[in-house]
Amino acid sequence: MNILNGKPIVVNVNGLKIGRGNPPVIIAGPCAVESRDQIIEIAKILKQIGVDMIRGGAFKPRTNPYTFQGLGVKALEFLKEASELTNLPVVTEVMDIKDIDVVYEYADVMQVGSRNMYNYSLLKELGKRDKPILLKRGMSSTVKEWALAAEYIAIGGNSQIILCERGIRTYNDFTRNTLDLAAVPFMQKLTGLPVIVDPSHATGVRELIKPMAKAAIACNADGVMIEVHPNVEKALSDKEQSLTPAQFEEIVLEIERIS
DSSP, X not given: OOSOSSOOOOEEETTEEESTTSOOEEEEEOSBOOOHHHHHHHHHXXXXXXXXXXXXXXXXXXXXXXXXXXXXXXXXXXXHHHHHHHTOOEEEEOOSGGGHXXXXXXXXXXXXOGGGTTOHHHHHHHTTSSSOEEEEOOTTOOHHXXXXXXXXXXXXXXXXXXXXXXXXXXXOOSSSSBOXXXXXXXXXXXXXXOEEEOHHHHHOOHHHHHHHHHHHHHTTOSEEEEEBOTTGGGOSSOGGGOBOHHHHHHHHHHHHHHO
């Protein structure tokens, strides 16, 4: 018998409630933490714009082994400092079982990336922790596989799970992935969990992020997660899909209008 059986679950992140009946949550920040100055600068800007949580990668799973892999624990320390200065909860990815304890120490929400959705050993260990988990959909996974990955976490005792639709790989060749918005209401009903959308990874195209973020809110997603960088032309990763603060602020205003 599945623990996640469709009964609505509201996730609590330091008093911020995510799920049915609550306003959509807005998570934003750079793909990767590149320096102390970078993450503190963008955190202060995002705080003024009105985001709910800040994101930033400390450990980066990159297809190309020669690209920027993240600053590791040093990045976690920078994220923590930015969080303390702005009072914004931190969302960051954990890639390996051996890193769970250190990420747990610094993060408010531990993210499982698309490549690790099938890492059942990692999911089981995260199920033993008492902090919310953001579970991204695997780039080639069905909704059933995605739901069962969440079940692996819930079995361990942790049902504080936020699902994130981030696009899947299809025959489409004009965007990075194909954003499956139909999965949002379907997974909300199937699991009872809140579902947010990542239009940055779903499209990989800066100009498409705004319309897809609006569409996500229109289909009743519980929030969005968007990549924002203080200097997009110098971003060390995902430059093509990173927004400037001004571009991002336009989206926030649209989300407020739609929701």
